[in-house]
Amino acid sequence: MSITIKPGTLSDFFSSAKETAKEIDEERKITPKNIIWVDPEDLRALLKEERTNLVKFLRQNNRVIFSELSQAMNRSPSSLNNDLDILHKYQLVKIYKEPNPGHGVRKVIESTFDDERIQVIAEI
Secondary structure (H helix, E strand, C coil): CEEEEEECCHHHHHHHHHHHHHHHHCCCCCCCCCEEEECHHHHHHHCCHHHHHHHHHHHHCCEEEHHHHHHHHCCCHHHHHHHHHHHHHCCCEEEEEEECCCCCEEEEEEECCCCCEEEECCCC
16 A cells, blocks of 8 residues: 655545545445645655655654654754644644653654555646
């Protein structure tokens, strides 16, 4: 299974959903679609080297503490947060807080793609 990231709008999403509904109506086998429709500006942002390196790191380390991730990637917290925000926007990562015994709370990042292949399709 793979995840496909395509530039597109809400109408592109609904067109895809309409195709799936038609398959259901015609009692055909449904073609699995793991497509994430991404605003073209966000697609360019996702393809930046820092973010692709982050995705590769998260593929190898499915669950990581934010401070450990920041150290491992040698990134400032603010730049790392910017990258995580865009990945979270498209549900490629889950971000939550958990208790850190004796030290308050800590931010945890989990990938949602595990070892699945992420395919980026750009149409011009």
